[in-house]
Amino acid sequence: MVHAHTFPKQEDGYFMIESIHDPIEVITMFAAGRMKPIRFRWKNKIVKVAKVTGDWVRHEGQNKIHFFAILADNADYYEIRYDSREMTWQLTRVWMEG
Amino acid sequence: MRVVAHVDMDAFFAAVEERMNPHLAGKPLAVGGDLKRRGVIAAANYPARKYGLHAGMSTGEALRLCPELTLVEGNPQKYVHVSLQILEILKDYTPIVEPFSIDEAFLDLTGSPRLKASRWNDYDTQDSADVLDAAIPIARAIQRAILRKTGLGATVGVGPNKYIAKMASGVQKPRGLTVLTQERYREHFWPKGVQELWGIGEKTRVALEKLGISTVGKLAHFPKEFLTYHFGMNGDHMRDAAWGRDDGAVIPYYEGIPLKSMGHEFTLSVDVTSREKIAAHLLRLSDQVGRRMRQDGYVGRVVTLKLRDSKFKTYTRQRSLSEAMNDEEQIYRTAVALLDENWDGRPLRLLGVSVSDLSSNGEAIQPSLFDEDEHRKKMTAAVDSLRDRFGDSALVRAGVLE
Numbered sequence: 079m080v081h082a083h084t085f086p087k088q089e090d091g092y093f094m095i096e097s098i099h100d101p102i103e104v105i106t107m108f109a110a111g112r113m114k115p116i117r118f119r120w121k122n123k124i125v126k127v128a129k130v131t132g133d134w135v136r137h138e139g140q141n142k143i144h145f146f147a148i149l150a151d152n153a154d155y156y157e158i159r160y161d162s163r164e165m166t167w168q169l170t171r172v173w174m175e176g
Numbered sequence: 177m178r179v180v181a182h183v184d185m186d187a188f189f190a191a192v193e194e195r196m197n198p199h200l201a202g203k204p205l206a207v208g209g210d211l212k213r214r215g216v217i218a219a220a221n222y223p224a225r226k227y228g229l230h231a232g233m234s235t236g237e238a239l240r241l242c243p244e245l246t247l248v249e250g251n252p253q254k255y256v257h258v259s260l261q262i263l264e265i266l267k268d269y270t271p272i273v274e275p276f277s278i279d280e281a282f283l284d285l286t287g288s289p290r291l292k293a294s295r296w297n298d299y300d301t302q303d304s305a306d307v308l309d310a311a312i313p314i315a316r317a318i319q320r321a322i323l324r325k326t327g328l329g330a331t332v333g334v335g336p337n338k339y340i341a342k343m344a345s346g347v348q349k350p351r352g353l354t355v356l357t358q359e360r361y362r363e364h365f366w367p368k369g370v371q372e373l374w375g376i377g378e379k380t381r382v383a384l385e386k387l388g389i390s391t392v393g394k395l396a397h398f399p400k401e402f403l404t405y406h407f408g409m410n411g412d413h414m415r416d417a418a419w420g421r422d423d424g425a426v427i428p429y430y431e432g433i434p435l436k437s438m439g440h441e442f443t444l445s446v447d448v449t450s451r452e453k454i455a456a457h458l459l460r461l462s463d464q465v466g467r468r469m470r471q472d473g474y475v476g477r478v479v480t481l482k483l484r485d486s487k488f489k490t491y492t493r494q495r496s497l498s499e500a501m502n503d504e505e506q507i508y509r510t511a512v513a514l515l516d517e518n519w520d521g522r523p524l525r526l527l528g529v530s531v532s533d534l535s536s537n538g539e540a541i542q543p544s545l546f547d548e549d550e551h552r553k554k555m556t557a558a559v560d561s562l563r564d565r566f567g568d569s570a571l572v573r574a575g576v577l578e
Contacts, residue, residue, distance in 0.1 A: 132196040134257035138567030145254070147196035155197045173199055 102158060104167045115146055115158060120169055126151040145170070177304055179291060179311050179334065180426060181283040182341035183266060183318060186329040186350035188279035190221035192258050193248050195327040204242050207250045208235050215443045218250050222350060255279075258326055263429065265321050269314060274426045282338050283318075284426035290314050304357045308334055315353050335361065339422035342374050361420040366393030373417050380414075383407070392418045438474060439482075439530020440464045447486045447523035451515075454524060458511045459504075459573055461529040466504030467568070470560060473537040475500035479510040482528030483519065490526075493518045500535060505552065507531060 104118040117126045125148075132147035141163040148156045155173035160166075185191065189207040194200045204224035209215035217238050220229040227242035239245055259278045266273045272284035285291050291310055315332040322330045333344025334355040343361065347354040356364065365372060370392055371381045387406065389395050395403075396418035403411030416422065440461045448454055458481075469475065480494040493514045497506065511529045562570050 131198070132192075132254070132258075134251075134254045136253040139563060139565045139570065141567065149198065153199075155199055173197055 098169055098172060100169045102167045102169045104158065104160070106160075113144065113160070115148065118158065118167065118169075125154070125156065128153075131155075177286075177307060177336050179285040179288075179308060180336065180338050180341040181285055181311060181315055181318070182276075182333040182335075182338070182345045183262075183281050183283065183322075184331045184333070184345040184349070185262065185279035185322075186331055187219055187221045187225075188259075188328070189219035189250060189255055190224070190248075191328045192255055194221060196254075200246060200248070204229075204245045205248065206235070206238055206245055207248050208238075209250060209443065217247075258328070261326055262322060262328075262330075265325055266318065268321070269318055271430075272426050272428045275429055282341065282426045285311055285314060285334075288314065290317075304336060305360070308336065308355050308357055312353065312355060315355075319351065319353070335420075337420070337422035338424050338426060339374065339417060340420045343420075346374075356420075358420045362393075362396070365420075366391065366396065366418075368392055370395050370414075370418075373414070375417060376414065380407075380410075384414075437480075437530045437532035437534065438465055438469055438472070438476070439480070439528055440468075441482060441526060441528030443526045444524065447525050449521060449523050451519075454515065454519075454527065455512055457527050458515065458529060459508050461527065462504045462508035462511055463573055464568075465529055465531055466502055466507055466556075467560065467563065469502035469531060469534075470537075470556070474534045475502045475537055476531035476535070477501075477533040478531065479507055479514070480528075480530045480532060481511045481514040481518075482526070482530070483515075483524055484526035486523040486525050488525075491518065494532075496533070500533070502531075502537070503552070503556065 100120060102118045102120045105116045107114045107116050114130055115127050117124060119125075127148050128151040129149045130146055131149055134145050136143040136145065141161065144160040144162065146158050146160075148158060150156060155171075156169060157171035159168050159170050161168070190205050193207060194202075194205065202223060204221065204227060206217040206220045206224050206229055208217045216232050216234050217229065219231055220233075220238070224238075224242055224245060227245075229238050229242060229245070235247060239247070255278055259275070263273065263275055263281065266281055266283060269290065270283050270285055270288045272287075274282040274284075276282055291314060311334045315334055319330050319332060322328060329351045331345050331349045331352045332354075333341045333347070334353075335341040335344050336358060340356050340358065340361050343365065344354040344356040345352070347356075347364065369381070369390060370376050370384050371378070373392060373395075376384075383406070384390070384395065387398070387402070389398055395414060398415070400412070400415055403415055405411070407414065442457055442461060444457070448457075477500045478494050478496050480492055482490065482492045484490045495510050495514060497510065501507075507529060559571055
């Protein structure tokens, strides 16, 4: 479900970026006190994580939401979030060559 | 003498977005607020600045100047996270680090072992230029460490005080390094316009121009009494700035910096003329301000309402209260009273509420004589406790719901 907005598109239609809030399933590695997403399923599509380019945390009361900026092996860019209280993952932002 | 460095991250918000999303690198990019609504850009990268874009410009104007601009919605948590990483890096060079904003910090390097290890062991007997120049390897090391650990560029200014260090970092950007002694500072800035000085805005520039003061050098040599007569205490500060004088200490991050005011503002998605809608926004803003004040342990006496109309004219009106407080009801009631007394119904595009004349909580709150106040305080404490546990959106005032 894409229920947020489409970012302003380039005139030449070269790319598109969207904010979304889709649930995803994620395979995650926990090592050295850190968590790292390895791959995830979004709308029956498997996305392999080539590189985590950034991570940060948002506090909502006592709850922690972990965010990850991801470069996929096909060069698409994603931002995903993990809600540690609900133990759920969401895709929050996508950038695709279009 | 002191050795102070000012570290200023280059186009910080945009650079963080570029580093995380390599597709954005090298393209004109601006970071803004909620892209579904109108708003202003918070930062533009250097390719976008070539089109004349700058922080504070409306997104509409930015897109008009640069149609191929990519606008990315800002994400404060992301930037705070990287800012804290940078603070950790800076602490390797001196414990006396003062975070000045999310993307700027002052460092007092005077006692730094790295500086002491240089051949300038006795600062007082050395020429000031030599002592400051000894900080160059440290400044370069800081830039390299920030780039290596965060992938971001930083500019460093070095001077004998905070003011000169801050001015030095503005001389050459991005990834610049400028060292200014007091003499070099005067050589560089005295021929320039007064608007080059940190702290002098357009209104002050015009006021100085009317007095025939157009350059920093003229400001430095203008009689002190005249400046004080026209600008009060600011006159003194401006003259000191022109001479590059500043006794202010670098206040380390662990001591905290006393805040002058706390506030929130909001750009409306469309111009609003309905008093009811404006009051609802003021309620939400007052709620946010009160909550933040209680979280950080502050109370304040002066409530300020800020309004910006559809022609971008900005008005601020303020009122002093008899007692310091941090209660959103009082903030809201005062803000609405200021609105009713000063607003003539013209369309508004921005609203802001702030509280100033702050003091820490323990100093100013008096026990209330009235049960009603006590009841409200208990309720506020209960609401705060729920929000502490479940987040700020767990409870919302009915008045802000549309």
